[in-house]
Amino acid sequence: MSRIGNLxxxxxxxxxxxxxxxxxxRNSSRVKVVEAVIDLALSIxxxxxxxxxxxxTATEIVNERIRLNHPIIYRDPVDRLPDxxxxxxxxxxxxxxxxxxxxxxxxxxxxxxxxxxxxxxxSRWQPKAAGPLYLHRYIINNMIxxxxxxxxxxxxxxxxxxxxxxxxxxxxxxxxxxxxxxxxPRRQYTPPRVTLEIYGNRAKGESGRFFEKMLxxxxxxxxxxxxxRMGDQQAGVPWIFPxxxxxxxxxxxxxxxxxxxxxxEFSFPIQTSANYRPIKRSDLRDRSREMTFVREEEAYAxxxxxxxxxxxxxxxxxxQTSSTASPRPSVRSSRPAQSHxxxxxxxxxRPSPFGTGQxxxxxxxxxxxxxxxxxx
Numbered sequence: 147m148s149r150i151g152n153l154x155x156x157x158x159x160x161x162x163x164x165x166x167x168x169x170x171x172r173n174s175s176r177v178k179v180v181e182a183v184i185d186l187a188l189s190i191x192x193x194x195x196x197x198x199x200x201x202x203t204a205t206e207i208v209n210e211r212i213r214l215n216h217p218i219i220y221r222d223p224v225d226r227l228p229d230x231x232x233x234x235x236x237x238x239x240x241x242x243x244x245x246x247x248x249x250x251x252x253x254x255x256x257x258x259x260x261x262x263x264x265x266x267x268x269s270r271w272q273p274k275a276a277g278p279l280y281l282h283r284y285i286i287n288n289m290i291x292x293x294x295x296x297x298x299x300x301x302x303x304x305x306x307x308x309x310x311x312x313x314x315x316x317x318x319x320x321x322x323x324x325x326x327x328x329x330x331p332r333r334q335y336t337p338p339r340v341t342l343e344i345y346g347n348r349a350k351g352e353s354g355r356f357f358e359k360m361l362x363x364x365x366x367x368x369x370x371x372x373x374x375r376m377g378d379q380q381a382g383v384p385w386i387f388p389x390x391x392x393x394x395x396x397x398x399x400x401x402x403x404x405x406x407x408x409x410x411e412f413s414f415p416i417q418t419s420a421n422y423r424p425i426k427r428s429d430l431r432d433r434s435r436e437m438t439f440v441r442e443e444e445a446y447a448x449x450x451x452x453x454x455x456x457x458x459x460x461x462x463x464x465x466q467t468s469s470t471a472s473p474r475p476s477v478r479s480s481r482p483a484q485s486h487x488x489x490x491x492x493x494x495x496r497p498s499p500f501g502t503g504q505x506x507x508x509x510x511x512x513x514x515x516x517x518x519x520x521x522x
Contacts, residue, residue, distance in 0.1 A: 155169065155170045156247070158248035184242060186408065187313075188238060188318070191315055195412075199360040204227045207353060209224065210337030216328075234322060238273055241272065242274075245279050248282075253281070253313040254281045254314055257280065259275065260329050271325055279314070279317055284441050285310060288302075289303055303381075308407055308408055309368055311407075316354035320354055336352060359388075368383060368385075368437045369434040383434075384404070395425065395426060396425055396427055399417070402417075
């Protein structure tokens with residue numbers, strides 16, 4: 147039985163001759179890996195501690211929006227937020243947003259709609275109308291490579307799953323933010339106080355990082371191990387930092403903890419290893435590359451190669467096909483987008499407790515990117 151209802155995954159790397167972005171077969175290795183990651187992410191959020199952190203995050207967002215006199219969709223008392231979040235998580239597991247595999251900044255990104263159809267009626271909210279989730283294609287492919295070479299990969303798959311589950315949980319927090327606030331022009335951001343120092347800025351916060359601090363105790367970053375036999379396909383060594391300052395001390399995450407975590411034996415905050423000394427983020431970056439930058443260099447090399455060979459896969463993008471889920475533009479794209487019409491798979495026929503409407507077409511993917519907006 148499927149752990150994630152109506153999971154639809156698209157591959158932005160493989161448009162057909164009409165420019166349509168295909169759905170990856172449900173029984174493929176990539177979809178199975180994506181489902182395992184999403185299932186673990188939702189399992190984190192469904193714990194007592196996970197829900198409490200979501201409630202704390204949502205409460206801060208609502209109270210700050212009210213204090214700033216910024217538009218908000220959620221108008222009930224904040225003591226009812228636990229009920230809303232329970233329904234939100236049930237819906238996420240029942241009918242998860244469309245997922246796209248592509249080259250993006252970081253590991254994952256939720257793309258919230260700018261004109262929510264639940265603005266006047268919260269019961270109309272549905273996950274697939276909330277916007278798509280992008281996951282880094284290289285990471286999913288690397289996870290499959292690790293599964294196929296267990297002796298060589300060793301703990302890499304577990305570290306990838308640990309990191310990506312946290313990533314998806316973070317992005318689900320952004321979808322929750324979109325459920326709560328009204329993204330009118332210049333007021334679409336998380337309140338600046340809802341963040342983790344020094345993510346965000348004076349105009350906007352970072353709800354996903356705020357949530358991570360509440361639940362996990364900080365943010366996890368993975369750094370290259372030059373001795374790892376998986377090379378550029380490795381997950382890297384996970385370290386946790388209390389904030390984003392260069393001077394902050396990082397602590398290596400315990401592998402025993404990760405073993406339990408990926409088997410849903412959760413405990414929070416994240417536990418670290420006593421076998422490794424803490425290290426400043428700046429010192430760690432002096433001696434090792436963060437895996438985000440390793441993948442970025444890979445992507446640049448691939449793009450240069452494809453551009454020189456005039457490969458059409460990276461020049462043809464389907465036109466927007468859904469008025470309910472309009473991805474925001476990226477800060478930087480490797481090329482201008484060209485519009486092509488394409489169809490998308492149905493999202494299913496089961497009604498939502500949040501409403502009766504259905505989202506029958508996936509939103510068009512946005513261009514191949516390396517950097518993106520932050521501060522959802």
